Amino acid sequence: xxxxxxxVDDSRIIRRVLIKTLSIxxxxxxxxxxxxxxxxxxxxxxxxxxxxxxxxxxxPVMNGIEMIKHMQARDLxxxxxxxxxxxxxxxTRINELKSMGVKAYIRKPFMPETIKKVVGELxx
Amino acid sequence: xxxxxxxxxKKELVVTIIEVLEQMVFMFADPVDKPEYPxxxxxxxxxxxxxxxxxxxxxxxLIIPTxxxxxxxxxxxxxxxxxxxxxxxxxxxxxxxNVVCGRFxxxxxGDKVVFRxxxxxxxxxxxxxxxxxxxxxxxxxxTIEESSxxxxxxxxx
Numbered sequence: 001x002x003x004x005x006x007x008v009d010d011s012r013i014i015r016r017v018l019i020k021t022l023s024i025x026x027x028x029x030x031x032x033x034x035x036x037x038x039x040x041x042x043x044x045x046x047x048x049x050x051x052x053x054x055x056x057x058x059x060p061v062m063n064g065i066e067m068i069k070h071m072q073a074r075d076l077x078x079x080x081x082x083x084x085x086x087x088x089x090x091x092t093r094i095n096e097l098k099s100m101g102v103k104a105y106i107r108k109p110f111m112p113e114t115i116k117k118v119v120g121e122l123x124x
Numbered sequence: 125x126x127x128x129x130x131x132x133x134k135k136e137l138v139v140t141i142i143e144v145l146e147q148m149v150f151m152f153a154d155p156v157d158k159p160e161y162p163x164x165x166x167x168x169x170x171x172x173x174x175x176x177x178x179x180x181x182x183x184x185x186l187i188i189p190t191x192x193x194x195x196x197x198x199x200x201x202x203x204x205x206x207x208x209x210x211x212x213x214x215x216x217x218x219x220x221x222n223v224v225c226g227r228f229x230x231x232x233x234g235d236k237v238v239f240r241x242x243x244x245x246x247x248x249x250x251x252x253x254x255x256x257x258x259x260x261x262x263x264x265x266x267t268i269e270e271s272s273x274x275x276x277x278x279x280x281x
Contacts, residue, residue: 058242
């Protein structure tokens with residue numbers, strides 16, 4: 001099975017590196033959608049189905065936490081696994097994110113092995 | 125408000141930046157005893173910084189000559205050659221500042237504290253602005269290959 005993946009990060013370079021990393025990790029990909037903030041991502045989710053979302057926390061316009069809150073309020077979106085990729089190392093913040101339904105947390109900079117392991121665990 | 129151990133901040137900022145450069149840019153840096161403006165007669169210096177707020181407020185920044193910043197962006201993207209779009213260079217230095225900031229704050233304040241990070245920004249840093257920065261922040265210098273760069277953390281009162 002090949003996955004539809006949404007990458008949400010305000011940094012174009014990080015989006016590009018993550019997409020490259022997914023490829024290096026041999027994750028089967030159907031399509032990769034990109035959004036530069038949470039609002040943009042929700043707009044894409046209104047018209048496209050994705051299997052997994054990789055999102056940053058700190059973004060302008062709408063951050064990752066607000067995006068997850070919006071997703072949790074919508075039946076069709078709340079089942080999509082969200083993986084947070086961020087620089088933050090606060091355990092308090094990570095626990096808060098997990099209580100909001102976030103499936104995994106990866107700290108930047110990330111390695112292909114970590115991405116592959118997380119996708120494997122989430123998608124079986 | 126908790127006081128800042130300047131010596132520890134300096135040491136942990138060095139450790140953080142060296143680790144981030146190794147893991148993200150695949151470049152190996154060495155600390156210098158006396159940080160100096162890295163663009164004296166050597167082109168333009170990019171200054172990428174990010175503000176944080178929480179138990180302490182302040183900002184963290186990196187000052188990188190454009191030639192070195194360009195090599196860093198190429199390394200992050202795993203690209204060869206020497207041409208890369210200016211916006212990618214700026215994006216790369218901002219992302220480096222972002223990662224350094226997140227890691228430094230966790231190392232310095234521990235992993236129970238939550239900080240809010242603003243979006244990073246980039247300007248060109250001139251020598252006179254460097255003097256002001258030096259007087260207000262905890263600043264460190266690194267040599268990388270044949271170039272050098274600076275990092276700093278500035279705590280607001």
